[in-house]
Amino acid sequence: MAEMLPIKLTVNGAVVSKLVDPRQHLTDFLRIDLGLTGSHLGCEHGVCGACSVRVNGQVIRGCLMLASQTDGADVQTIEGIFEAGEAAELIAAFVARNALQCGFCTPGMLLTAAEIVAEGKLLDRQEIRNELSGNICRCTGYQSIIDAVEMVLLEKLKEA
Amino acid sequence: MKASTFKYLHAQSKDEAYAAFAEYGDEAVILAGGQSLMPMLNMRLAQPAVLVDINPISELSGIVLLNQQLHIGATTRHVDVANADLIAAELPLIGCAIKQVAHRGIRNRGTFGGSLAHADPAAEMPACAVALDATFVLQSRAEERRVKAVDFFLGVMTTDRRPDEILTTIELPAQTSNDAWAFHELSRRHGDFALVGVAATARRRSEGLEELRLVVFGCEERPRISKIAASTSLSQKDALELATAVAEDLDPMSDLEGDAKTKRIQARTLIQRALDDLFVEGANG
Numbered sequence: 001m002a003e004m005l006p007i008k009l010t011v012n013g014a015v016v017s018k019l020v021d022p023r024q025h026l027t028d029f030l031r032i033d034l035g036l037t038g039s040h041l042g043c044e045h046g047v048c049g050a051c052s053v054r055v056n057g058q059v060i061r062g063c064l065m066l067a068s069q070t071d072g073a074d075v076q077t078i079e080g081i082f083e084a085g086e087a088a089e090l091i092a093a094f095v096a097r098n099a100l101q102c103g104f105c106t107p108g109m110l111l112t113a114a115e116i117v118a119e120g121k122l123l124d125r126q127e128i129r130n131e132l133s134g135n136i137c138r139c140t141g142y143q144s145i146i147d148a149v150e151m152v153l154l155e156k157l158k159e160a
Numbered sequence: 161m162k163a164s165t166f167k168y169l170h171a172q173s174k175d176e177a178y179a180a181f182a183e184y185g186d187e188a189v190i191l192a193g194g195q196s197l198m199p200m201l202n203m204r205l206a207q208p209a210v211l212v213d214i215n216p217i218s219e220l221s222g223i224v225l226l227n228q229q230l231h232i233g234a235t236t237r238h239v240d241v242a243n244a245d246l247i248a249a250e251l252p253l254i255g256c257a258i259k260q261v262a263h264r265g266i267r268n269r270g271t272f273g274g275s276l277a278h279a280d281p282a283a284e285m286p287a288c289a290v291a292l293d294a295t296f297v298l299q300s301r302a303e304e305r306r307v308k309a310v311d312f313f314l315g316v317m318t319t320d321r322r323p324d325e326i327l328t329t330i331e332l333p334a335q336t337s338n339d340a341w342a343f344h345e346l347s348r349r350h351g352d353f354a355l356v357g358v359a360a361t362a363r364r365r366s367e368g369l370e371e372l373r374l375v376v377f378g379c380e381e382r383p384r385i386s387k388i389a390a391s392t393s394l395s396q397k398d399a400l401e402l403a404t405a406v407a408e409d410l411d412p413m414s415d416l417e418g419d420a421k422t423k424r425i426q427a428r429t430l431i432q433r434a435l436d437d438l439f440v441e442g443a444n445g
């Protein structure tokens with residue numbers, strides 16, 4: 001094993017200091033070292049989006065970033081976003097529209113959808129589909145996921 | 161799968177990166193956005209001994225306009241290129257094509273220079289860089305070189321970059337209202353690599369188009385200017401004939417997405433669409 005590297009970062013608001021193997025990717029670090037198993041691993045080569053987490057405010061693929069690169073970073077996982085109530089509307093819409101079956105893709109879908117909603121642009125269904133194109137779902141066939149995101153976008157725009 | 165063991169260096173400056181190249185030679189590999197390298201590490205297609213992370217080097221990132229040239233720092237992320245007002249205003253071809261590069265989470269991390277240095281034959285930015293006659297600035301401890309995009313790409317994931325060089329800046333001439341451009345790609349899903357794509361620029365003249373720089377990607381081993389298209393001064397009625405001739409001149413690689421014959425037919429259709437766009441002012445995309 002290569003020399004372990006010290007990292008200090010914020011995960012869901014809490015400061016974490018750990019030693020990491022340089023080759024460990026962020027999602028393995030979150031799952032194995034911190035027990036945050038909400039971020040899933042599907043492909044480990046960037047294709048499925050199940051591993052999505054937020055780093056410094058942006059959604060990224062946790063399997064394509066090294067834990068050692070997150071020294072000083074602010075990391076948020078689905079656990080933190082759920083607890084903060086940030087995705088409450090999306091989660092309600094996913095339930096209302098049956099936008100999940102096994103739930104494997106759902107944390108990544110919610111994180112990506114949250115970023116789309118936060119940008120505050122009204123998108124048509126094709127545009128929503130394009131924005132979610134990096135997140136694969138093997139169960140739903142996507143229609144219900146698009147329904148859910150569209151529902152939240154429309155509600156947001158009514159409020160605005 | 162998991163990456164094999166490597167040493168990780170957080171380069172705070174270009175000098176620190178050069179020091180790593182001096183010590184480890186071609187065992188040291190640059191890590192930028194990681195959106196192509198990390199999959200290769202995880203699948204163990206690449207097993208470098210040392211990773212030199214250039215993300216902390218802030219001077220490598222940013223977009224500025226200097227003397228009608230856009231200077232894009234190599235580690236500028238795809239998302240920042242896509243959202244930059246300067247790009248929308250001065251390089252509409254890049255502004256259009258960058259939206260087709262990968263998916264949101266990948267665009268948030270992947271870098272402009274990384275895409276060029278990686279030189280995937282199906283990638284959008286290398287083709288656009290060739291069509292726009294970009295110049296790449298490569299720096300090593302010993303020297304700085306400037307290489308034209310047409311000379312940079314040598315083959316599949318093979319470039320003119322030496323192992324001790326950092327691609328630091330990409331210089332692109334700003335497009336003017338006399339510059340026509342077109343971009344089309346075929347992919348099965350938004351954000352996927354192109355099955356086939358076309359990037360083209362030309363100068364508008366009253367008699368038609370001149371200096372046509374037409375690049376087909378997702379097809380041959382590297383992006384190049386179509387010689388046939390370049391040698392023609394074009395009027396709209398020739399478009400179909402020219403599209404056929406340019407497509408015939410291609411040497412497509414067969415891959416899982418299609419055999420050479422299919423790719424040539426797809427390319428012909430896209431070339432024709434691109435030529436049609438070039439003639440209609442403001443009808444790009």
Ligand SMILES: Cc1cc2nc3c(=O)[nH]c(=O)nc-3n(C[C@H](O)[C@H](O)[C@H](O)COP(=O)(O)OP(=O)(O)OC[C@H]3O[C@@H](n4cnc5c(N)ncnc54)[C@H](O)[C@@H]3O)c2cc1C
Nearest residue numbers: 046192193194195196197262270271274275283327352353
């Ligand atoms: C699922 C998926 C889909 C994708 N779809 C597309 C797509 O449709 N179109 C597309 O174009 N790309 C696509 N990509 C790739 C993505 O755009 C990458 O971001 C890009 O190709 C590489 O940039 P990077 O910054 O991530 O480079 P890295 O992965 O960090 O590096 C790639 C290579 O370039 C070298 N390198 C990087 N920066 C420099 C530099 N400044 N100087 C010298 N060498 C350097 C590295 O050593 C490495 O060999 C996709 C990736 C994934 C995972």
Ligand code: FES
Nearest residue numbers: 042043044049063
């Ligand atoms: S596990 Fe990261 S994209 Fe599939």
Ligand code: FES
Nearest residue numbers: 101103137138139
């Ligand atoms: S709900 Fe099963 S993969 Fe999406």
